[in-house]
Amino acid sequence: MPEAAALELDGVEVRYGSVSAVRDLTLRVGKGEIVGLIGPNGAGKSTTLNAIMGLQPAHRGEIKLNGQALRRRSVESIARAGIALVPEGRRIFGDFTVEENLRLGLAARRRTYIGDPFGPAFELFPILSEFRGRQAGALSGGQQQQLAIGRALVSRPDLLLLDEPSLGLAPLAVDGIFKAFTEIREVGTTILLVEQRAQRTVALANRTHVLVGGELRMTLGPADADDTEKIIAAYLAS
Amino acid sequence: MSVLASIDLQTLGDAFGLGAIYALMAVGIGLVFGVLRLVNFAYGQLIMAGAYTLAYTSGWPVAASIVSCFAVVVALSLAMDRVVFRPLRSSSPAVMLVTTFAIAFLLQAVALIIDLRDGQLGEVASSIAPLNQAVSVGGVDVRKVTFVAVGVALGALIALALVLTRTTIGLHTRAAASDFRTARLLGVRANRVIAFAVVVSGLLAGAVAVLLTVQNPFVQPDFALEDTIIVLVGVVVGGIDRLWTATLGGFAIGFVSVLVNAALPTDQTVFLPSVVYALVIVVLLLRPAGLFAWGRRAAMERV
Ligand SMILES: Nc1ncnc2c1ncn2[C@@H]1O[C@H](COP(=O)(O)OP(=O)(O)O)[C@@H](O)[C@H]1O
Ligand SMILES: [Mg+2]
Numbered sequence: 001m002p003e004a005a006a007l008e009l010d011g012v013e014v015r016y017g018s019v020s021a022v023r024d025l026t027l028r029v030g031k032g033e034i035v036g037l038i039g040p041n042g043a044g045k046s047t048t049l050n051a052i053m054g055l056q057p058a059h060r061g062e063i064k065l066n067g068q069a070l071r072r073r074s075v076e077s078i079a080r081a082g083i084a085l086v087p088e089g090r091r092i093f094g095d096f097t098v099e100e101n102l103r104l105g106l107a108a109r110r111r112t113y114i115g116d117p118f119g120p121a122f123e124l125f126p127i128l129s130e131f132r133g134r135q136a137g138a139l140s141g142g143q144q145q146q147l148a149i150g151r152a153l154v155s156r157p158d159l160l161l162l163d164e165p166s167l168g169l170a171p172l173a174v175d176g177i178f179k180a181f182t183e184i185r186e187v188g189t190t191i192l193l194v195e196q197r198a199q200r201t202v203a204l205a206n207r208t209h210v211l212v213g214g215e216l217r218m219t220l221g222p223a224d225a226d227d228t229e230k231i232i233a234a235y236l237a238s
Numbered sequence: 239m240s241v242l243a244s245i246d247l248q249t250l251g252d253a254f255g256l257g258a259i260y261a262l263m264a265v266g267i268g269l270v271f272g273v274l275r276l277v278n279f280a281y282g283q284l285i286m287a288g289a290y291t292l293a294y295t296s297g298w299p300v301a302a303s304i305v306s307c308f309a310v311v312v313a314l315s316l317a318m319d320r321v322v323f324r325p326l327r328s329s330s331p332a333v334m335l336v337t338t339f340a341i342a343f344l345l346q347a348v349a350l351i352i353d354l355r356d357g358q359l360g361e362v363a364s365s366i367a368p369l370n371q372a373v374s375v376g377g378v379d380v381r382k383v384t385f386v387a388v389g390v391a392l393g394a395l396i397a398l399a400l401v402l403t404r405t406t407i408g409l410h411t412r413a414a415a416s417d418f419r420t421a422r423l424l425g426v427r428a429n430r431v432i433a434f435a436v437v438v439s440g441l442l443a444g445a446v447a448v449l450l451t452v453q454n455p456f457v458q459p460d461f462a463l464e465d466t467i468i469v470l471v472g473v474v475v476g477g478i479d480r481l482w483t484a485t486l487g488g489f490a491i492g493f494v495s496v497l498v499n500a501a502l503p504t505d506q507t508v509f510l511p512s513v514v515y516a517l518v519i520v521v522l523l524l525r526p527a528g529l530f531a532w533g534r535r536a537a538m539e540r541v
Contacts, residue, residue, distance in 0.1 A: 053423065079425035091420040093413060103406070104413050108425025155425060 005067070006031045006159050006190040007052070007083075012061035014044070014051045020059070021047040022214045029159070034181060034191040036201040036208030036220075040235055044214040045194040046088050049161045052192075053085045054078040065159065079108040084152035088163040092144050092151075094137025098128055101136050105151035113156065120187075121150025124180050142173030149180065159190045166197055178204060198231050210234040248380060249500040255384035257493035258391035259449050263469040264488025265398065266442035268481045269435045272415030274323060275331060277478070279338040281443060282466030283345035284311050284318075288447025289457040290349060293361035300365050308444035315440030319432060342463075349459040360458045369452040383452045390445055395485065398438065402481075407434050415481075468495065468514065475521050 007029040014022040022044040029035045037045050050056040052063055054075045063070045070078055079085075084105075093101050102118050109117075116122065122129040125146040131139065136147055145165055152160060162181075166174045178200055181191060195201040202208045203225035210218040210231075218234040267281050288311040295303040322341060326334055353361060369386060372379035402408035407430070413421040414431040422428055450462060469488050476487015491514065498513050 055419070055423070074428070075419075075422040076425050076427050079423060085423055087420065087423065091417065091423075093416055093420075095416065096409075096413070100409060103409055104421070104424045104426065107406075107410065107421075107427075151424065 005029065006033075006065065007192065008062070008064040008067075009048075009052070010062040010064075012048075012051060012063060013059045014047050014056055015059045016047075016056075020214060022051065022211075025061070025211075025214075025216060027209055027216065029190055029192050030206070031158075031190055032185065032188055033206045034185050034193060034204060036205035037192060037194045037211055038196065038198045038201055038208055039211035039217075043211040045211055046163055047214075048211070049085060049163050049192070049194060052078075052161060053083060076108075079155070080110065082110065082158035083161065084108065084155050084157035084159070085161040086145075086148045086152045086163060086165055088167075090144050090148040092136045092139075092147055094135070096136055097132065098134055098136050098139070098147055099132040101147055101151050102128070102132075102154055105154040108155035108157070110156070118150075118154055120153040120156060121147075124153065124183060125150050140173075142169050142176065145169060145173070145177060146180075149177065149184075153184070153189070157189065159192065160184065161192050161194075163194045164196055165193075166195060166200075174200075198235070199225055199228070202231065249496060251380040251384045252500075253493045253496035255381075255387040256496050257489040258387045259446055260465070260469050260472060260492030261485050261489040262391050262394060262442045262446050262449075263466065264473045264476070264484045265395065265481065266439040266446070267469065267473055268478060268484035269411075269442075270439045271478055271484075272481060273411060273418070273432050273435045274327070274334075276323060276334045277331075277338070277470065278318075278439075279335065279466070279470070280318065280342040280345060281439075282462040283342050283349075284315055284440060284443040285447045285450065285462035285466070286349060286457070286459065287311060287314050287345065288444050289363065289451045289461045290352070290361060292366060292447065292451045293363040293455075293457045296363055296365045298365070303365055304448055307447055308441060311444040311447060312437055312440035315436050315443065316433070319436045323432075323436075324429075346459045346463075353459060360456055363451045363455045363457055366448065366452050367455045370455075381453075383449065386452070387449045390449065394442065394445060407431070411435060468492075471515070 005028050009025050009027050012022060012025040013020050025048060027035070037048065039045055047056060051058045052070070054070065054073055057072070065081055065083060068081070070081070073081070093104065096104075099118075102121055105121075106117055118129070127143060128147055128150050131143070136144065139147060149162070149165065165177055169177070174197070181193065181204060185191060193201060193205060202220045203222055205222070208220045209216050210220065212235065220231065220234065224230050263281065263285075267278060270276060270278050288307045291307045291310040292303055295306050298306070318341065322337060323334070326337060353359060369383045370381055372381050402412055410421065410426045411431045411434055413424075414426060414428070418428070421431075446462070450465065451457065468491055472487040472491030473484040474487070476485070476490065477483035494517070495510060495514055499510050502509060502513070
């Protein structure tokens with residue numbers, strides 16, 4: 001193995017009642033990597049992230065962070081173990097100020113650091129510093145997504161999970177957050193990125209897995225980014 | 239006789255006093271609702287337990303008696319969370335509501351058994367009764383406890399507002415009340431914010447126990463039961479979804495019921511509940527999300 005694994009999923013099954021939304025999922029994210037997870041609506045991408053986070057506990061299989069099993073741990077203890085999820089739909093506290101949203105992100109911090117606690121957010125997205133006193137609900141969609149990512153980063157996680165962060169954003173804002181992912185990787189944070197923008201994700205990530213109907217169908221590398229037919233075929237492989 | 243003419247300074251003082259006490263109860267109920275989505279019908283029995291504690295410690299110095307009242311109420315409040323609410327946390331709101339009814343009746347039954355050991359129903363909390371004496375304000379007698387109630391309520395509400403807006407546990411509690419799942423996702427400890435809300439709610443119930451016992455030192459198992467029902471109505475009318483609207487609702491219903499009571503001829507005060515409930519129905523028809531819920535979507539939409 002070239003790198004130590006930050007995240008390992010081994011034979012994971014996730015069920016809603018008697019229906020399994022994800023089956024026999026095995027994947028590995030090395031330290032400092034960006035791994036993509038793409039696939040059509042309802043493929044089980046959010047379910048996978050929620051299982052890692054403990055929001056929807058896995059029915060079967062093993063999930064490990066830095067080699068430690070996360071089984072049966074509460075959501076907040078998984079957050080405090082070093083995984084941060086930027087959830088589907090951002091989930092900003094719209095009535096709270098930008099700064100209050102960021103302060104909430106500090107809840108999962110494992111220790112205190114020297115300097116501005118919001119540094120990781122402000123360095124990446126200076127606009128958050130400028131708007132720190134504003135109501136979060138008054139920000140634009142792109143700014144709210146920046147806040148959601150910044151809020152996740154101030155806890156200084158080892159692993160960042162992103163659930164369709166570009167959904168509903170204007171093209172310029174999409175460029176902005178994809179650029180941010182590269183910068184986040186540069187400071188050593190590992191990323192598991194769930195996206196619908198298949199081509200951009202494949203181009204950015206070290207590997208991109210295609211999930212269809214709850215099962216892994218294919219793994220693509222950056223070299224496949226321009227192979228539109230291969231990506232489309234992966235989506236249709238059901 | 240005009241309605242306004244019957245409202246003198248004494249009545250107005252009483253209205254503020256009861257409004258203040260009901261506001262405290264509304265905050266206690268609203269805080270727990272915020273984090274647990276649970277309407278605690280047994281809130282009145284916490285107050286009742288505090289009142290009995292005051293009665294049974296009547297021989298003690300007043301301060302010790304009041305401290306033990308707070309201790310009993312907070313301990314009971316925490317026990318209720320640990321033994322009942324925590325195991326039921328993922329149950330439906332209906333199950334939780336019915337359960338709090340059951341706890342309310344259970345606690346009343348326990349109080350009855352303890353109370354009847356001396357062969358007589360009811361106990362008297364005599365040591366703090368002097369607070370009920372009147373003081374003269376511009377020639378009008380106003381009971382001391384009125385000032386104490388308004389002062390305690392204002393002090394408690396300001397202190398709570400500061401804690402909720404200025405401290406980390408306050409921020410975490412507000413976040414949990416607004417979106418519990420996301421708050422936990424960010425590392426906010428569910429058990430901690432719930433314990434915080436339950437303890438503060440218990441402290442408020444302790445304060446209410448003292449204030450109500452001063453006015454009515456004769457403690458029985460149904461102590462504060464009717465007050466709790468009225469406050470619950472006020473809280474729902476004000477808008478339970480938000481702490482400050484719930485608080486205003488509690489204050490308003492206490493204030494209004496004293497005024498209505500004074501305006502009704504003495505032989506017709508039995509109609510008081512009918513009048514209050516009629517007002518409530520009208521309000522809920524006109525403003526289903528709550529009287530004070532301006533510019534907000536209905537509470538249901540968020541769940
Ligand atoms: N809370 C839920 N209860 C029941 N079924 C669900 C729930 N959430 C998702 N599902 C189902 O699980 C499958 C995977 O959903 P999801 O993980 O949200 O897919 P994706 O994020 O890839 O669009 C879908 O069939 C969806 O209908
Ligand atoms: Mg999804």
